[in-house]
Amino acid sequence: MSAPEQPTPSQYRRHWLSAEQLGLLLAIAAGAFLRFNGLTHRELSADEANSWAAAAVPTVSKVVELQAVLNPGKLPLHDLLLHFWITVFGDGVFSMRFLSALMGTMAIPAVYFAGKLLFQELHPLFTDSRESRLSPACLGTLLFSVNLVTIKYAQEARMYSLVLLAALAQVIIFLRMYLAPKGALFCLLVILTGLCAAANFSALLVFAAEAAFLASEVLSGRTRSYVGSAKRVALLLGSLGLGTLVFLAFSVEALQTSRRAIEGGVLSWIKPPKFWEPIALFNKATGTFAFPVIALAATIGVLKNKRWRSVSVRFLLFWMWAPVIALFSASLVAMPLLVERYVLSSFVPFILLAGLGIHTIVRPGPRAGFLALALTLSIGHWYSYGLKPHDAQWREASYFAERLTSSFQTVAVAPAHAVNVVRYYTAPALRASIVPAQDEKPAARILILGDQGVSNSERARLERLYPYAALVLRGVEVRLRDQD
DSSP states (O other): OOOOOOOOOHHTTTTTTEEEEEHHHHHHHHHHHHHHHHSSOOOOOOHHHHEEEHHHSHHHHHHHHHHHHHHHHOTTTHHHHHHHHHHHHOOOOOHHOOOHHHHHHHHHHHHHHOOOIIIISSOOOGOOOTTSSHHHHHHHHHHTTOOHHHHHTTTSSSSSHHHHHHHHHHHHHHHHHHSSSHHHHHHHHHHHHHHHHHHHHGHHHHHOOOOOOHHHHHHHTTTTHOOOOHHHHHHHHHHHHHHHHHHHHHHHHHHHHHHHHTTTTTTTTTTOOOOHHHHHHHHHHOOOHHHHHHHHHHHHHTTTTGGOHHHHHHHHHHHHHHHHHHHOOOOOOHHHHOOOGGGGGHHHHHHHHHHHHHHHHHHHHHHHHHHHHHHHEEEEEEHHTTTSSSOOHHHHHHHHHHHHTTOOOOOOOEEEGHHHHHHTTOOOGGGGGGGEGOOOOOOEEEEEESSSSHHHHHHHHHHHHOOOOEEETTTTTEEEEOOO
């Protein structure tokens, strides 16, 4: 009688999670912890308070009306979502930021799925059957989960987490269409393109990057190898164009409001970029110490994969650089626009290229060491950022001013866009008496003056009108007309 057959090691492994699955779960767990941790450590910002003011009104029609005034540059997609969220969970700082942190956490598996499409389906060259070796998608997702810039914007009650998640979903469907176009995917890509642009107009830069990538593939003659036919390219470009047209059809008034807001100086805080700003943008996003390591890994990822012959690398480079270069060019010829929040999705391909570069390191020890170094420095960047306060103390200023005022006495606020953050921290019965400094009628006795967003000439005028500093706080002060 022969001995019973012993299970093979691969059969044992089927009962346990693979290294790839463990890596993805670790990325989601670590990313969720970092995004949900400390949601109330910072006070509400003036921009967040404008989202609250638009979303907290009783009716949907009022949300749409207020959003166009308070949050130009986008359609009311986020504020409507926040409106329904507030209806169920309330408008506390933790509650409103929880929604953003949730969408920021959902972006982590979305990065993984985008990476899998790029590295294992779009270009099977990167497929690695060894279960003990993490894929480029998983390595990039681990780096993304601890990246400070994505954590920071996932902790704001603003639309940036929604924009990033929508952009990732749109890119995933775009890549699916690139692999095998179908009618359902065409419709879905049109819808996602429109919704993504509605979340923030800066998402149009992602579509421009995709269109530029397709144009490059056609002009270089690679479409036969990777796309299959000119008809497939036409479907992809058509879906991007149709989605943009659907968006524009609903955005005529919003675009006009945005133009007026820009002419009124709503973006005057953005400084003209230096010639090295495109590189500095990625440095700032990943950290001074982590950037050289991640940039080296990304460079290895580009150069070690047959240079420009990899369609995945080409797509990632277009996705990474096209939005940044477009805003940099616009900043030089028109007005400064190059800030990290407007190119948030461009950090995803940079990190995925770094994951690809780490994956190309053959020996397990150096590969694990490189990954550990990149993760440690990224977490260190997050930790050092949290050691210093990055908010203004609007809450303390509002409480102090409220104690000094009698019922319905006017309190002036500068800059004007900070009115709603003072109203948020003021008792509801007194909110109507909180007005922008230029609208105070009759003249207010108390001024809450922020450090940012007020020109030097306006600050000098206000300090003459309110010569007594009653309370000086971080980023804000309370000033009086008459000394008590």
